[in-house]
Amino acid sequence: MPSLLTLAAAATLLGLAAFGGCGGATPDGPDVAADTSRTGLVADAVPAAPDTTPARPRLPDGFVRLDSIAPEIAQEMRYFTAYNFVGQRIDGYNAATCILTTQAARALRLVDDDLAQRGLGLKVYDCYRPQAGVDHFVRWARNGERTMKEGFYPTEPAETLFRRGYIATRSGHTRGSTVDLTLVRRSPTGSTSASIKTTDDYPDPNARPLPRCDRDRPDRFDDGDLDMGTAFDCLSPRAATDVAGIPPAARRNRDTLRSAMRRRGFDNYSKEWWHYTLRPEPVPPPHGPFPVE
Secondary structure, eight states: OOOHHHHHHHHHHHHHHHHHOTTOOBTTBSOGGGOHHHHOHHHHTSOOOOOOOOOOOOOOTTEEEHHHHOTTSEEOOGGGSSOSSSSSOOTTBOSSOOEEEHHHHHHHHHHHHHHHTTTEEEEEEEOSOOHHHHHHHHHHHHHOOOTTHHHHOTTSOGGGTTTTTSOOSSOGGGGTOEEEEEEEEOOTTOOSGGGSOOOOOOOOTTSSSOOOTTSOTTSSOOOSSOOOSSOTTOOSGGGSTTOSSSOHHHHHHHHHHHHHHHHTTEEEOTTOTTEEEESSOOOOOOOOOOOBO
């Protein structure tokens, strides 16, 4: 028969186990390990969800994506779309992003900052252009179909576009300091690119007639910019920066853009009001052709 001392010890051990021994319940609530509201230990041990955003490819030295320098500048990279004078996405444009030399991107940021004081901003249409894109233009001019003629070069035979200086076998865009751009009005409530209208709803090339790029507004496609006298990429004498006969508002807007760009070192190509190159033109380090991505 067990002694009284042995029975008392056993009772004591049973009492301790009931009070909260290993794996037991606490006197005032659930299991301690499950009570993350108190300790946070279990919650802290759960790993964060991995970042699934795809990394953008590394650019050659001397080049940057414009949004890393000037995120306020709107981008509508037209050659990533089929709404251009060729009528299809251009070779080498694998992403809708503007790439420039570092110097050109920084200078363009200064232009946009200057214009912000007047409630205006910039929208870019094309920046660095891969040689594959230039070659695509050349092939099209020599052999391509003329689906977009009415909209982009209504009075110009495609066969004369080389001689007239609208297309070349070598382009300054491939060096990364030439940019095609326009003026836009900033939102009264903010100055980010998200508040600036960009166009992603283009006329259907199969729905004739296409709006002619050389018509006055509202009889041409609205690019979402200030009135510049023609649409972007209008291969027409009317696109020459100093041409006579455009509306007074368009003349003022072209002059405003040219003055703002010139102040920060950009020169205009006289046949295209949208085309500017930083001077002296930075020479990037030697590199092979690379796509826009």
